[in-house]
Amino acid sequence: GAVVSQHPSRVICKSGTSVKIECRSLDFQATTMFWYRQFPKQSLMLMATSNEGSKATYEQGVEKDKFLINHASLTLSTLTVTSAHPEDSSFYICSARLGRNCTFGSGTRLTVV
Amino acid sequence: DAKTTQPPSMDCAEGRAANLPCNHSTISGNEYVYWYRQIHSQGPQYIIHGLKNNETNEMASLIITEDRKSSTLILPHATLRDTAVYYCIVRVATGGKLIFGQGTELSVKP
Numbered sequence: 001g002a003v004v005s006q007h008p009s010r011v012i013c014k015s016g017t018s019v020k021i022e023c024r025s026l027d028f029q030a031t032t033m034f035w036y037r038q039f040p041k042q043s044l045m046l047m048a049t050s051n052e053g054s055k056a057t058y059e060q061g062v063e064k065d066k067f068l069i070n071h072a073s074l075t076l077s078t079l080t081v082t083s084a085h086p087e088d089s090s091f092y093i094c095s096a097r098l099g100r101n102c103t104f105g106s107g108t109r110l111t112v113v
Numbered sequence: 114d115a116k117t118t119q120p121p122s123m124d125c126a127e128g129r130a131a132n133l134p135c136n137h138s139t140i141s142g143n144e145y146v147y148w149y150r151q152i153h154s155q156g157p158q159y160i161i162h163g164l165k166n167n168e169t170n171e172m173a174s175l176i177i178t179e180d181r182k183s184s185t186l187i188l189p190h191a192t193l194r195d196t197a198v199y200y201c202i203v204r205v206a207t208g209g210k211l212i213f214g215q216g217t218e219l220s221v222k223p
Contacts, residue, residue, distance in 0.1 A: 004156075006156070034192070034210065034211065036213075043200075043213045043214060043215050043216060044151075044157070044213040046210055046212060046213075046215075055137070074182070091154070092116070093156050093157070094141045095156070095157075100162065101159055101162070102159070102211055103159065104149075104156035104158070105156050106155055106156045106173060107154070107155065107156050109151075
């Protein structure tokens, strides 16, 4: 079946630094990937749609300069949280679309100290 | 995308069927009903989807009413490992975003 690998699974960073999260489709090509954020005891919130070879589409209220998305190949999308602050601490999850379905990565737990 | 309404929580005894309802009264003709679940601290897992016919796979069955305004996900023999948050989502199959609601937190108890 379709597998999406997300790396790292956990990361702790200092306030003011940047963190890059990778999302790879292992056995299929994905022209479209999605990035979500999830705070404790809340549902997933869609942040942006990542399209291979073009600019990402951000949801309303998501700062595109803070959450940089790059989708340079058909199997890799990256999310960079720039100048991270404690309020950016969250569970970040990617998904890749394959046909009618979306397959999700296992998530990245980001803690900013 | 149309919105869905689900009960916030449900309990189910181990070995019994778990029936999870979902209302989607504003669903459009070209929107599918998708079900995902999320076990704590993991990414969501696809369960099943359908348009208007009932569907069954190795994980679950999906019953969609004739007017398509509601559906029920059935886990025929729930196990403790089925404890998770279950999300019902409606979306256009080709390219539609998956917008998650609050879901139903299913607790399977021994």
